[in-house]
Amino acid sequence: MTNxxxxxxxxxxxxxxxxxxxxxxxxxxxxADFELRAGEILAVxxxxxxxxxxxxxxxxxxxxxxEGEILLDGQRIQFKSxxxxxxxxxxxxxxxxxxxxxxxxxxxxxxxxxxxRPGLLGSALRMLDKKKxxxxxxxxxxxxxxxxxxxxQAVETLSGGQRQCVAVAxxxxxxxxxxxxxxxxxxxxxxxxxxxxxLIRRVxxxxxxxxxxxxxxxxxxxxxxxxHIARLGKRAAVxxxxxxxxxxxxxxxxGAMAATDLPAECLA
Amino acid sequence: MSSTAxxxxxxxxxxxxxxxILACAFFATQSERFLSAQNFALILQQVMVVAVIAIGQxxxxxxxxxxxxxxxxxxxxxxxxxxxxxxxxxxxPVAIACGMAVTMLFGLINGLLVTKIKLPPFIVTLGTLxxxxxxxxxxxGAQTITDIPAGMTALGNTFQLGQTAIVWGxxxxxxxxxxxxxxxxxxxxxxxxxxxxxxxxxxxxxxxxTDKVLLGVYVLAxxxxxxxxxxxxxxxGAGDPNAGQTENLxxxxxxxxxxxxxxxxxxxxLGTLVGALIVGVFRNGLTLMGVSSVYQILVTGILVILxxxxxxxxxxxxx
Numbered sequence: 242m243t244n245x246x247x248x249x250x251x252x253x254x255x256x257x258x259x260x261x262x263x264x265x266x267x268x269x270x271x272x273a274d275f276e277l278r279a280g281e282i283l284a285v286x287x288x289x290x291x292x293x294x295x296x297x298x299x300x301x302x303x304x305x306x307x308e309g310e311i312l313l314d315g316q317r318i319q320f321k322s323x324x325x326x327x328x329x330x331x332x333x334x335x336x337x338x339x340x341x342x343x344x345x346x347x348x349x350x351x352x353x354x355x356x357x358r359p360g361l362l363g364s365a366l367r368m369l370d371k372k373k374x375x376x377x378x379x380x381x382x383x384x385x386x387x388x389x390x391x392x393x394q395a396v397e398t399l400s401g402g403q404r405q406c407v408a409v410a411x412x413x414x415x416x417x418x419x420x421x422x423x424x425x426x427x428x429x430x431x432x433x434x435x436x437x438x439x440l441i442r443r444v445x446x447x448x449x450x451x452x453x454x455x456x457x458x459x460x461x462x463x464x465x466x467x468x469h470i471a472r473l474g475k476r477a478a479v480x481x482x483x484x485x486x487x488x489x490x491x492x493x494x495x496g497a498m499a500a501t502d503l504p505a506e507c508l509a
Numbered sequence: 510m511s512s513t514a515x516x517x518x519x520x521x522x523x524x525x526x527x528x529x530i531l532a533c534a535f536f537a538t539q540s541e542r543f544l545s546a547q548n549f550a551l552i553l554q555q556v557m558v559v560a561v562i563a564i565g566q567x568x569x570x571x572x573x574x575x576x577x578x579x580x581x582x583x584x585x586x587x588x589x590x591x592x593x594x595x596x597x598x599x600x601x602p603v604a605i606a607c608g609m610a611v612t613m614l615f616g617l618i619n620g621l622l623v624t625k626i627k628l629p630p631f632i633v634t635l636g637t638l639x640x641x642x643x644x645x646x647x648x649x650g651a652q653t654i655t656d657i658p659a660g661m662t663a664l665g666n667t668f669q670l671g672q673t674a675i676v677w678g679x680x681x682x683x684x685x686x687x688x689x690x691x692x693x694x695x696x697x698x699x700x701x702x703x704x705x706x707x708x709x710x711x712x713x714x715x716x717x718x719t720d721k722v723l724l725g726v727y728v729l730a731x732x733x734x735x736x737x738x739x740x741x742x743x744x745x746g747a748g749d750p751n752a753g754q755t756e757n758l759x760x761x762x763x764x765x766x767x768x769x770x771x772x773x774x775x776x777x778x779l780g781t782l783v784g785a786l787i788v789g790v791f792r793n794g795l796t797l798m799g800v801s802s803v804y805q806i807l808v809t810g811i812l813v814i815l816x817x818x819x820x821x822x823x824x825x826x827x828x
Contacts, residue, residue: 323716339708340711341711342705342707344700344704344707344774352712366696369694
């Protein structure tokens with residue numbers, strides 16, 4: 242799964258066909274297609290208004306598209322809310338550090354999915370199994386090699402990058418099919434951003450495909466296996482970052498170059 | 510695991526206990542009657558109403574809200590339950606249930622306005638404070654209701670512990686603190702109350718129905734105010750239309766003195782009990798010293814500002 246060149250033949254995990262989303266007079270998605278393959282990091286880039294965030298919202302259940310269909314492992318799915326998407330095994334990490342600062346790391350990892358004690362303590366008294374949640378937190382964080390020692394420290398005592406690592410680790414721990422990351426490094430400095438990128442790579446290596454939305458071209462080129470370029474509500478092209486230059490990618494994204502003018506080996 | 514302690518700066522956790530001990534030490538030097546079992550039993554009896562209101566208030570403040578209507582809703586509950594018994598001859602349990610239904614209805618209204626119309630809790634409860642006050646005066650005709658069955662004041666009865674007579678209502682109050690302490694600390698809904706106060710957006714994104722948590726908190730607060738109504742009626746032996754006026758701000762004072770942050774998401778229910786005891790000890794001690802009640806209110810005001818300032822300053826290092 243770690244080899245990133247094989248992914249064009251890997252099976253499709255998530256697929257969207259002809260998505261249309263209109264907001265009044267504005268057409269945000271105009272027949273957009275999308276394909277995510279097993280074991281890859283797929284970056285989604287696009288200028289403002291290219292339909293990038295509408296696409297992600299449709300995939301994560303935050304909006305319902307007007308037309309088109311979404312398939313997960315070949316099955317047609319319809320999400321009415323992000324909770325539906327989560328139930329289907331799709332976890333989303335949001336840009337603005339979606340963690341509760343005064344609560345501990347372990348509590349944040351299990352927030353909304355708490356484990357209860359076995360037996361009467363759990364069923365009658367609804368008592369939480371704090372010990373088990375703590376142990377699982379340690380195990381999950383160790384698996385992803387997140388170097389945070391104490392799971393009982395409050396999230397607010399962590400740096401921005403470490404907090405984002407907690408959010409990513411939570412998504413990776415509970416996702417069964419896909420992890421969507423919306424600008425996970427946007428608020429971070431260079432070192433902290435690299436720490437999160439490293440973690441995203443480990444999530445992929447664990448076997449979970451990742452959809453990465455980012456404006457940061459160096460980050461995209463450093464980490465993505467394929468790049469989905471959104472433009473004018475459609476998919477302009479999917480390119481291979483190993484074969485295409487950053488400037489050509491930006492040219493396609495902004496419309497300065499047509500995707501049809503790209504050499505065939507650049508496409509993925 | 511010191512998970513709870515690590516969430517709060519040491520000062521916010523220990524401060525209330527230290528303040529309570531210092532206050533007791535001070536009053537012990539001022540009055541020889543202060544340090545007696547009888548006097549502590551009296552303090553418990555004096556604080557039980559405020560302390561139970563303060564449980565509901567703590568829940569609301571933990572969600573970064575505030576309930577200004579608490580004391581007035583408690584007074585209305587007391588009037589409703591005593592009128593039901595006096596006017597319609599309802600038995601004590603039925604009349605009490607009617608009063609508690611009214612306090613919970615007020616909680617529901619507060620909660621619905623906060624969650625569905627997204628009004629700030631301060632404004633909503635300022636409105637319901639006035640509505641509950643007016644309803645109390647209108648329904649009672651500003652008359653005290655004394656013709657009530659003995660069953661309604663049962664919690665005002667005492668039992669002997671050694672030489673000391675302890676009121677049953679104080680036992681109920683302590684039991685309610687233990688139950689709330691357990692629920693907030695050891696159950697998922699309890700943790701969700703903290704999470705909602707801490708970061709509503711992050712909590713919503715994890716799939717927790719934050720509106721349901723908030724609504725539940727306001728209705729539960731109404732339940733606690735209803736229990737406080739029973740205790741108030743039991744303590745005074747009557748439905749008093751002028752009840753709740755000092756309790757309203759004393760309950761908020763107790764929460765703040767107990768170290769719960771007005772910004773939500775941080776605090777401990779047992780701190781509120783200590784905060785209520787601080788308010789009670791000051792009232793009791795100053796009375797024993799012969800200080801007039803106006804100065805007692807003055808001291809409570811200064812204490813609250815000190816507590817909030819301590820909260821603010823001790824968090825600067827964390828943020």
